[in-house]
Amino acid sequence: xxxxxxxxxxxxxxxxxxxxxxxxxxxxxxxxSRSLSQQQAxxxxxxxxxxxxxxxxxxxxxxxxxFGDGGTRTGLTSYSIHTDGNGDRLKQPGEAWASQxxxxxxxLARVELQPADSLIxxxxxALAPGSAGGRITVDANGHPDTLFISATxxxxxx
Numbered sequence: 124x125x126x127x128x129x130x131x132x133x134x135x136x137x138x139x140x141x142x143x144x145x146x147x148x149x150x151x152x153x154x155x156s157r158s159l160s161q162q163q164a165x166x167x168x169x170x171x172x173x174x175x176x177x178x179x180x181x182x183x184x185x186x187x188x189x190f191g192d193g194g195t196r197t198g199l200t201s202y203s204i205h206t207d208g209n210g211d212r213l214k215q216p217g218e219a220w221a222s223q224x225x226x227x228x229x230x231l232a233r234v235e236l237q238p239a240d241s242l243i244x245x246x247x248x249a250l251a252p253g254s255a256g257g258r259i260t261v262d263a264n265g266h267p268d269t270l271f272i273s274a275t276x277x278x279x280x281x
Contacts, residue, residue, distance in 0.1 A: 142218045161263030164229035172278045175204050179244035189241040190234040199231040230261035
């Protein structure tokens with residue numbers, strides 16, 4: 124006697140086994156997904172800071188990377204980059220300016236800079252006088268990662 128297809132018991136057994144395998148694989152996958160979004164946010168921020176530094180050198184103009192609104196420096200999900208054409212440290216019509224947003228689920232948990240909320244790269248690529256650098260903590264679902272910015276404008280991880 125020939126048989127076409129599978130019995131209900133065989134299909135149910137296969138579905139139960141597949142469910143067990145998926146349940147075992149889900150937690151590591153979610154952890155991996157979180158670490159990827161944190162890495163993406165960190166690398167994007169590092170790339171933007173290095174690009175701002177390079178832009179200051181090549182354009183011979185200050186470039187300002189601003190975090191927050193002047194008061195809030197925790198839980199941020201965006202920052203702005205401004206090429207200051209006339210050196211007044213204010214956004215003027217015609218000056219290059221862009222907002223950058225972090226990937227969903229990530230935030231800048233803490234921004235500790237001198238001055239308090241921005242990095243100002245001068246035409247030498249170093250931070251402008253009065254800027255001492257600091258650190259920025261990127262957080263993806265409770266997993267912090269800290270970046271340091273030196274007074275010379277170098278961005279690095281400890």
